[in-house]
Amino acid sequence: MSIAHSPPHTYPALSYExxxxRTSRADEGLWRTIRALEDTRPDFVSVTYGASGSNRDTAIGLLMRLLDETTLKPLAHLTGVGNSRDYLMELVDELISRGVRGILALRGDRPQDLSLPAGDLHYASELVELIRQVERQLTAHLCAGKVAVGVAAYSTKHPESPSLEHDIEVLLAKQSAGADFAITQVFFAPDHYRRLLRTARRAGVEIPIIPGVVPFTSVRRLERLSELAGIEVDATLKDRLMNADDDSARRRIGVQATVDLAHAALDDGAPGLHIYTFNEHGAALDVLDRLELSRPPVPGLSQSA
Structure with missing residues (x-):
């Protein structure tokens, strides 16, 4: 009797930022975090890129070390604002030629100083198109392969956007330009991701939308993220964190709140989770332990008892 082939088991995607x-001491701490996160076998880790490429050398250096010294697959952030088209094409060429196979295409924050150059690109969709243009020129080098291009999505309205509907139109433009997936900015309530996913699908967005979550263990960090995202932190959670008896209790409260948010997103159909680590692994690993997120088996190892 023949047995029909069943589709392979799918596991939620897992990634970190x-x-x-900035300093040698910070570098040592980062590499402790990298080794700890590497043990969880994430699908990729993203590496941020400073405004207008202000940390280009250190960002590329970290990307190369990840490729050369770890089993991790790096996703390189890239911002369009403040850069010329020629510079960006040169940088994308360099990233691909040096082995990077994932790029997160971001518009970037507009410079507050109007004397600074705004750059040739105005939208993230233009950067996606530029990456695809460079990729086509390198097709022979890639053996007809492909670079994975990600973009940002917003579970709540972008601070500069007139409406959530406008954000969805922008996400559609990124998809049309060649984006493969999206990662959300930080959000604080299950309804935020649920509404984004439902609205995006109805509008025709088909690419995976990965929720980005941050361990809710630092009130100061949450307030800063709330300011940047233009949304309010849940008042009840904030009060519980501020009134916790000690750091250990505060951490337990924050980790459980993050786990609850992640579970809700996965139940709503999220394809995985992207964890903003702030280069610290402790809370991220606590979240993973509580989530009990299933991971694919290690190739070559027997799964039998």
Whole structure:
């Protein structure tokens, strides 16, 4: 009797965000975090890129070390604002030629100083198109392969956007330009991701939308993220964190709140989770332990008892 082939079991995607270190001491701490996160076998780790390429050398250095010294697959952030088209094409060429196979295409924050150059690109969709243009020129080098291009999505209205509907139109433009997936900015309530996913699908967005979550263990960090995202932190959660008996209790409260938010997103159909680590692994690993997120088996190892 023949057995029909069943589709392979799918596992939620898992990824982390890291940022290039500014000091040698920070570098040591980052690499402790990298080794700890590597043990969880994530699908990729993203590496942030400073405004207008202000940390280009350290960002590329970290990307190369990840490729050369770890089993991790790096996703390189890239921002369009403040850069010329020629510079960006040169940088994308360099990233691909040096082995990077994932790029997160971001518009970037507009410079507050009007004397600074705004750059040739005005939208993230233009950067996606530019990456695809460079990729086509390197097709022979890639053996007809493909670079994975990600973009940002917003579970709540972008601070500069007139409406959530406008954000969805922008996401559709990124998809049309060649984006493969999206990662959301931080959000604080299950309804935020649920509404984004439902609205995006109805509008025709088909690419995976991965929720980005941050361990809710620091009130100061949450307030800063709330300011940047233009949304309010849940008042009840904030009060519980501020009134916790000690740091250990505060951490337990924050981790459980993050786990609840992640579970809700996965139940709503999220394809995985992207964890903003702030280069610290402790809380991220606590979240993973509580989530009990299933991971694919290690190739070559027997799964039998």
């Amino acid at each position: 890291l940022f290039p270190p």
